[in-house]
Amino acid sequence: AQKITQTQPGMFVQEKEAVTLDCTYDTSDQSYGLFWYKQPSSGEMIFLIYQGSYDEQNATEGRYSLNFQKARKSANLVISASQLGDSAMYFCAMREGLIKAAGNKLTFGGGTRVLVKP
Amino acid sequence: DVKVTQSSRYLVKRTGEKVFLECVQDMDHENMFWYRQDPGLGLRLIYFSYDVKMKEKGDIPEGYSVSREKKERFSLILESASTNQTSMYLCASSRQGYNQPQHFGDGTRLSIL
Numbered sequence: 001a002q003k004i005t006q007t008q009p010g011m012f013v014q015e016k017e018a019v020t021l022d023c024t025y026d027t028s029d030q031s032y033g034l035f036w037y038k039q040p041s042s043g044e045m046i047f048l049i050y051q052g053s054y055d056e057q058n059a060t061e062g063r064y065s066l067n068f069q070k071a072r073k074s075a076n077l078v079i080s081a082s083q084l085g086d087s088a089m090y091f092c093a094m095r096e097g098l099i100k101a102a103g104n105k106l107t108f109g110g111g112t113r114v115l116v117k118p
Numbered sequence: 119d120v121k122v123t124q125s126s127r128y129l130v131k132r133t134g135e136k137v138f139l140e141c142v143q144d145m146d147h148e149n150m151f152w153y154r155q156d157p158g159l160g161l162r163l164i165y166f167s168y169d170v171k172m173k174e175k176g177d178i179p180e181g182y183s184v185s186r187e188k189k190e191r192f193s194l195i196l197e198s199a200s201t202n203q204t205s206m207y208l209c210a211s212s213r214q215g216y217n218q219p220q221h222f223g224d225g226t227r228l229s230i231l
Binding site for chain 1: 166
């Protein structure tokens with residue numbers, strides 16, 4: 001079974017509008033973390049935002065916010081006031097379990113391509 | 119700023135060759151990772167390392183090996199390259215810590231002919 005599911009392969013959004021990117025996850029761990037990354041056409045992966053499973057508040061970073069619904073196991077990314085530079089692939093990723101010696105490896109979803117229209 | 123540098127942006131090799139992909143990070147991070155990225159499949163973890171000389175298999179280690187002799191450098195080795203290893207390869211590093219993000223290099227687009 002997929003651990004991270006991004007159901008929207010691609011979407012268009014009008015410049016200056018908000019867009020929500022869906023992410024659902026599957027884990028039996030109580031402690032986990034969710035990350036969102038942006039990958040422009042140039043290829044580099046850029047970290048956007050993090051939400052811990054015990055965080056009571058939804059994470060926010062500038063124009064990015066995370067709509068975290070723990071009971072539904074969803075962690076949707078909201079981009080407000082879209083800009084042309086937001087056109088990119090967006091990946092949701094999960095880190096499961098408490099950190100021990102084995103490093104904080106991530107499992108990634110398949111990604112959502114966003115195209116911002118002027 | 120964290121800097122993760124991959125030795126090549128584009129690389130073309132022939133089947134059967136031994137291929138080395140190098141990755142260096144300058145932030146004294148404990149963890150380093152190698153992923154491959156293929157259309158529709160997202161990023162898949164090949165190997166990772168949480169300390170010098172330590173390595174752990176990821177989800178798709180077959181056909182690959184790694185080396186971490188120094189903390190800042192993590193090498194991915196294709197022992198005998200095959201055409202199904204044509205892909206984008208991404209290296210990442212992070213600090214230990216549950217909320218620490220991984221920082222990525224620019225990627226190496228590898229073609230095996």
